[in-house]
Amino acid sequence: MKRVGVFVCHCGTNIGAVVDCPQVAEKAMDFPGVVYSVDYKYMCSEPGQEMIKKAVQEHRLDRVVVASCSPRMHERTFQRCVEGAGLNSYFVEMANIREHCSWVHAGEPEKATEKAMDLVKMAVAKVVKNKPLQKATIPVTDRALVIGGGIAGIQAALDIANAGHVVDIVEKEPSIGGKMAQIDKTFPTLDCSACILTPKMVEAASHPNINLLTYSEVEKVEGFVGNFDVTIKKKARSVNMDVCTGCGLCMEKCPKKVDSEFELKMSKRRAIYTPFPQAIPNKPVIDRENCTYFNTGKCGICSKVCPAGAVDYTQEDEYLTRRYGAIVVAIGFELFDYSVIGEYGYGKYPDVITGLHFERLVNASGPTLGKIKRPSDHKEPKNVVFIKCVGSRDPAKGKSYCSKACCMYTAKHATLVREKIKDSNIYIFYMDVRTPGKGYDEFYNRTREQYGANYIRGRVSKIYQQGERLIVRGEDTLLGRPVEIEADLVVLATAMVAQPGAGQLAQKLGIGYDKDHFYTEAHPKLAPVETHTQGVYLAGACQGPKDIPESVAQASAAAAKVCGLLSKREMLTEPIVSEVNESICAGCGMCVAICPYKAIELKTISERIQGQTVERQVASVNGGLCQGCGACTVACRSAALNLKHFTDQQILAEVNALCL
Amino acid sequence: MEDLTLVLRRTAKEILEKGEAQMVIGWEKGAFWYSSTSAFISKPEDTERLIWDEYCVNNLAKYLLDYRHKEGKVAVFVKGCDSRALNVLLQDKQLKREKILIIGLACPGMKDEVEARKLGRGSSIPLYKKCRECRYPNALNYDFFIGEDKVIKEIPAQDDFSEVQALESLSPDEKYNKFVANYERCLRCYACRNICPACNCRECIFDRTASGWSSKANNVSENMFFALTRALHVAGRCVGCGECERACPVNIPIMLLNKKIIQDINALFGEYEAGTDVTAKLPLGGFEFTDPEEFM
Amino acid sequence: MLVAQKAKLREILNALSEEYQVAVPVQREGTSAFELYRDGIEVMFNGNTSISPKGMFFPQTEKMYGFKTVKNTTEFVSLPVEQGKRLLFGVRSCDMKSLDCLDQVFLTKGYIDEFYKQKRERTVIVALGCNEPGETCFCASLGLDPQKAAGADVHAYDLGEVIGFEAVTEAGQKVLDLLKNHLREQQFALPPVGEFYLKPEVAGVPEKLKGMFESPLWEEIARKCLNCGACTYVCPTCHCFDISQDVRGEKGIKYRCWDSCMFGEYTQMAGGHNPRPTKKERVRNRFMHKLNYFPERYNMLLCTGCGRCLDVCPVKMDITSIIQQIKEAK
């Protein structure tokens, strides 16, 4: 017979004001197995935990039930507590009488008390069936993978590499750098984006511990923390990277011109190209879709002019599989394609552009060499209208969330216009101005006061072309009157959205994502860079809209987590995994098909059956791969599979207890 | 069928004489004119016992499990339903194809023994209901076929779910009362399970009371737990051979549950006919992202 | 002989119901069993019930006692026992014989099973003679008189339009006394008993089986067996049970329920060993028990020739043919 101790927590008045805790404790003494029961103000406090430890000793308890808050809050606390008392840490169960009881039945103290008793009864019924579980160890491969070579990926890779671990960066574009490479200046300091980014890019490229795998994508992820086997597809560059010197002759001579993605179609690039002059690696790729040679079999100029003979039309996509101990996902964001909605004439009027277009227009190496010229007729705009929250905070047409960086970059844009075009007028339509951040509000105030940007609170209802100008019609909600502005250029602060392939990558990695396809962190506050899949971490805007400093900070945090993991040769694994009763298992393999982690395979065992040795197949669970979901247990008709700590018998015991 | 009986005996004899299999599983005559029963022949001279008549209803596929760890091959005669059953056993990885010699038969439909006993010799005996409804009378998967692999029975255009639908149209209480009436008399003898080819667990949870899943107590609640659990366990693997119902000593219409699930699987996840394709993915062994969504 | 028109059976049963809790054979949903009599229920006359009346004395599930744990002590609680006189109408010879077998088990050799005894003692039995044996019947081969069931309190005879009654015991006489107003005296000869189709010869079988434990016959016989429990559960003489409990929190009930030697779990030992691991051992045990062990201990076969096992077996295991095979075995 087990000796269960029940500890009922008042949580100050959080529980105690609704649930009659002393009565719950008293009632608990009637439950089978309970030999000690007590209530206390704060079970999780130091004295509370001491109380548990003491009771375990004095009453020879071998199982503990803590009736308090959600196990998602304090399960670890009490596991450590009972461990401190000399019990296996899995000998504690929690009854959630706060979140699931006192807080939601505040007006019904009697029913809440009765429910609390039921919840304790269920926990007692389960805990007596708890088995001691031990964490096992698995080896850790000392190599990290960073997916995405933007500022977050670069920062994470550098931090990990500097700590002495080998890192591979996988970047789908031909160059690392990401969105930050397209940005002109950074707020609030207005230092040049390239000036602070390119040194980092160079550092990453030349770091002995970092391997760049550009123009590459993650194809498949198998394995588990410490041992991810990742297959990476290296897309054919058609240029031999080992031989190419990056002289750029091919790009000069290539006759085929294509819209530049980097310049957002505001200028041309060649079919053999680097995305931008400071690209790293600064070696070109052939865009096969647009290359004349690949389309017609004729041309071949690049090959002819290449002094190093690096052009190789026969190159094929290459797949390589490597084992990594940890993965940082830093695939960044994309901008909301507002042309789909078509409001504000975006996609229709050439002079309605996005903030990122503006970054290129204002950038010294951009299509206009830093002169702000409007796309339609390359004239210098005088009246520039900025519209914020385009697609953000707009659940009807766009996204419900705030894209966070727009208020600041719009202020920055306004400043840049005013600096470059002294006689310009700036009008900024906004819903709210949000400037939390070091130096941010000061920057915003400068924009208004020093640079004279006109902030108009209200939404733009319509934009239409009249002659050469755009008429922007809206409402100033502060003054409560309509506004109409003749604009030369309209800049939309479009929402940041998840990368289009974010969902698929998440499925490969087995990590979660929200309705907007931003990746879900393990805990919004306490585990902001972890995911629910052990060994996979998040950095940058793939987790949600972020500005550069935040992305960098998160990248360093993720790197710290990776270093923590890789610094050990082996790690402890959760013991809550499925197990097979081989004597019952018939080897039907239903579970094999169902396991999302490919943690189950059939193995052949030999067995004596009536004096005869026979070989038969049974399921076998890889404890390192198994994440403990338990889907296999339901597929197993004969119940040969069971999930430790959540066994059929434990769940049935809870069901039975509830119904007493 | 008498002619085929001779062919069947000859085939069995040859198999045993040539040592192509250590045993042949077929049918022989039972105590009454309307009963044929399973026969296990390992000597060539005993093949004379074998018969093939309209009472060879017993599905032989499951017997193969008894010999899966034995050396050598076992030959088995299969009708359409036996053949589908055998396919399910292969799909469930309970048999090795190379250890079985399958001799296919074209089934004309089997006659209802209960009716036969009632009506007497010489009268026209109706086919089992399950045979009237059968859409796969011929063996689907075989090493060789006796006679011509030509359908010799009338094939209904589609599965008949009318009884299921009739039940569905009742009120909750009416439905429940029907099932109570059926399962009140269940003896929990497990004949349905033991004859069912889809019930091929090494150890059934109902044989392990210690597992906490079931008790031996016989009452409507436990009996229905058994019935519903078994229906769920064979879901997507029930070949509709109806042997459960035939085996039931208290005449419970067991197929009412199985057919309901077959009907729903077809409607929800696309048409699926268990045991017609060994390589098919089991309906409850997977999912589609596009499955109907009702839980939002 | 005392007789009544068959059409008056309803009145008779209604009259008996005032004194007894009456159970009668009833057909329902393609099966038949003894059920508590309710006015108007149609009594089955042709053939025997598919389910034997064994359960009236030895129910499939029977609560034995309750228990409660309070703190660290356990209290036993006796459960209410149904009282009052019962009357079974329409029990056939074979099933009467099975009660003789069960009486041996539950009431003799120094062990009295109170649960069985209590039910047996408060039950009077009106047996019904068989004129036309069923196709699977073979009671005559086992020495039973299909028309006159030994051990019954009253013999009833199906005489076409009328039913004849003869009291055998004092309790039976009381029953007929109750029916005074419904019965009249009239001479009737019993019709001849029809021909049996199955005629196994059991003579010498129990003795022969003594040396046949290791016979290869068992493996052959067992091949087709599915190891379901249909035969044992319809058998009027099979009497194995398991004791189990239904625990709900600090309270529980001990109950016993039928078990079957056909099931693997029947001989499963806690340590994992099973002395009857395959169907060969289980089938052997069933027939050895019926035809050898039981006769050795109680001097009677544990088979009454009711034929139910032949009837229900999904794979047509046939005890008469098995008896034959035993006789022929070398």
Add this chain to the structure above:
Amino acid sequence: MSVNEVTWQPKILVFACNWCTYAGADLTGLSRLQYPATVRILRVPCSGRINPQFVLKAFQKGVDAVLVAGCHPGDCHYTTGNYFTRRRFLIMRRLMEYVGLEPERLQARWISAAEAPKFQQVITEISEQIRALGPNRKLRDEEWKI
């Protein structure tokens, strides 16, 4: 447990996956959203762990309704567990309705960790439905008193 008509309160068992619905129920508490004290939540790692047999057992033992709840499709912490749940319970719900259980008594819902109002609403709705239906007696184990 005997069913006393006067004092009867619906007893609703919620099988909740640890990552979404259990967390959603936690958030309901954190948000102080009130709902009837009729439910008892049983935590499982994933809705894919919920064996339909648990549901049958629960009805046998005497619950009045069962709610099976997990992450929205696509959001499963274990990637695909809830897709299996969906298949299993599409079949299970139909089967239970077929044998005469009122469909309200077995429901399945996707409730994310963020959907506290949905959790509140679903529980409130089910409680009302079950209150209207009254205690469940179908599939129930025999009741006994000692």
